[in-house]
Amino acid sequence: MSDKQKTLICGDVNGNFNSLFSRVETINKKSGPFDVLLCVGNFFGDDNSQLDAYRMGTRKVPVPTYVFGPSNSDHVKYYNCAEGEDIVPNVTYMGKRGIYTTSAGVKIAYLTGLSRRELGKDIPMVTFEPSDCSAVRDSCFRGQSEFRGVDMLITTLWPSGIQEDECQKVEVEKERLSDLIAWLAIHIKPRYHFVPSTSKFFERQPYRNQSHHQDYKECATRFIALAPVGNKDKEKWIYACSLQPISKMRMTELLQSTTDETACPYDPNLLKQHQPGKVVTVTGNGQFFFNMDANDDDGQHGKRKRKGGEESEKKKKGIDLDQCWFCLSSPSVEKHLVISVGTHCYLALPKGPLTPYHVLILPIAHHQAITRAPDEVVIEIKRFKEALKSFYSPMNKVAVFFERNYRSAHMQIQCVPVPKQCSEQILEVFQDEAGINSLELEVLPPYTDIMQVTFAGSPYFHAELPTGEQIYIKTKQYFPLQFGRDVLSSPPILNCEDKADWRQCLLSREEEDQHVAKFRRKFRPFDFTADENSDSD
CATH class of the missing domain: 3.60.21.10 (Metallo-dependent phosphatases)
Incomplete structure (x- = not known):
């Protein structure tokens, strides 16, 4: 057919x-x-x-x-x-x-x-x-x-x-x-x-x-x-x-x-022009204080207030921050998906999540990949990773983190909880999927820094497994965009192959609101940003 x-x-x-x-x-x-x-x-x-x-x-x-x-x-x-x-x-x-x-x-x-x-x-x-x-x-x-x-x-x-x-x-x-x-x-x-x-x-x-x-x-x-x-x-x-x-x-x-x-x-x-006939300007990308409970009064993407921080250039290397869907300074970000906001990074529900607790770690300012992010961003990403590991542990789940720096403008680290009993199988499934797609997969030792194995501007796929092992793929002319989801949705791991393509499992706005509210409520005891925000108040 x-x-x-x-x-x-x-x-x-x-x-x-x-x-x-x-x-x-x-x-x-x-x-x-x-x-x-x-x-x-x-x-x-x-x-x-x-x-x-x-x-x-x-x-x-x-x-x-x-x-x-x-x-x-x-x-x-x-x-x-x-x-x-x-x-x-x-x-x-x-x-x-x-x-x-x-x-x-x-x-x-x-x-x-x-x-x-x-x-x-x-x-x-x-x-x-x-x-x-x-x-x-x-x-x-x-x-x-x-x-x-x-x-x-x-x-x-x-x-x-x-x-x-x-x-x-x-x-x-x-x-x-x-x-x-x-x-x-x-x-x-x-x-x-x-x-x-x-x-x-x-x-x-x-x-x-x-x-x-x-x-x-x-x-x-x-x-x-x-x-x-x-x-x-x-x-x-x-x-x-x-x-x-x-x-x-x-x-x-x-x-x-x-x-x-x-x-x-x-x-x-x-x-x-984010809207027809109207050029939306953005000033600065310092620290953003984001009201996650505010309504979208105009029916468009949420607007947010910025407090503090220094003025910075509107565009970086040809990227228009007005048009970036993940910069918190952008009119394009969907604020109802935001779960937690730190000083330099934030958590958000992805579109078409693999599980109810699948989440993204993203920098607030515009950085294309972790290899191009400043130290303070990298440090806060690690704090979010540790908090998420602790969050998943009582559910008898472990975290798989992966980043694809290929045809992506704003860094996204996917964090997917998987059953603890399948931890030892994950590397093998990644290797099998890489073989099917003729990709050269390299297993990195625990605690290896991704910046030690690739140049700042090079495209790559990188994943951290619950065993401590890391995988690295140097992407070339073609790389399957859903590679990470293909692996984790497979029968040996999450057994939800119908969700390999996020477009096939999109949630309604009401369902997204429910997922975010539930995640925030359960994640609160592990959320270090809540303490920091209360201290700053």
Whole structure:
């Protein structure tokens, strides 16, 4: 069975349902079966009488079809069903904005309709706000410390800048261009970006997305504008593609260049805007006093107060601290996951934890790896490790600590409790998994300092085992991102292989709140930061 999804995409239908579904049926018989049909433009038109036959069942929709929000105020009355419900059998209304992951794992982000800010007026169901852009972006990012991009972005408006290409000139009405869509596209890095065109078909040369980090290479985007269904000029209005989900692709495939590839057409300053049209500034990264019980009044990521510390540079080696998901000074951090805050480090619940007491140790300020962290950070990390070992001991569990300094901008030390009786097996499982992945694993003696075996800027995987042994892998061009989780979720250890990929075991916000509250309560007798904070008061 193929792990790729066969997808059809069409432009404005405008009520030409028979033309659309007859063509889809022909394509499906000849080149299918196709899994989904996505209608990226106006589904309804001035005359929608052809839909009656599909509503009564005398005609059938040949492929599961997804329709998005209206961009014409006259069409609002036709959307008489809730989001996620069928307009007619096998045609589902998806709403104005969101992210939809298909059964094959293909991730589709969408924000349809017109911009209220750029249109100058609000039309219910038709217009969107800058906050809608942020919501879609945040939905794409949620639960992902290693964001690769999305498979597809569907918008009604064209992103500003996409039309300005020296090799391919295209005329686009000014009102169909949007800075907000450009902001969204540069942030979520779609492999395909589909929009409707009022007349001509347009496929731009693929462009390479920009990265927050100079050393990283991002995926490329293919931008495609589809003509209206059944147009008289016979411009292309339907597009077929076979997609392997971005989450299942090897990095070498994802980053492969093409001969016609161009630079990103969008203003690079858009990457610095945490919210559309607003550059969020951060001052200093000294000691942060973090109110973990405060509410998110604005519905966005939590804001925090800084007390003391010296002013420091906003960016370090090209890293924008506004965009880092783990700096406590960043607007992007999800404060409800924070469990305990020390002077230089903090504990937080990871997304998709392997166990209820799986936790992350992270530096408060921005440090890429422990090999680049100052002494005071390293010392406090060791204090947190000892506290966690003591915390797990009454549960008859021992701790495995591991860090992956590969495609990660902010240091994260994973701490996973495992049953004490499996301590002696862990090294063997690590060695087996390394062999399967053709990785050269080195066993380090107890008490070895990782900084003795690698250079500060070199990528690596490092783990400390309950036996005192340490393992070290010098990562090369490719390293399996879930390597540590693959080992610990295996049957000999935690026996939860369904949780090897954190994306498959994400918790709801309510469940995350419950996990954090329980961890804090039980960890309090072992938490040295509680005593220090009370002393400082």
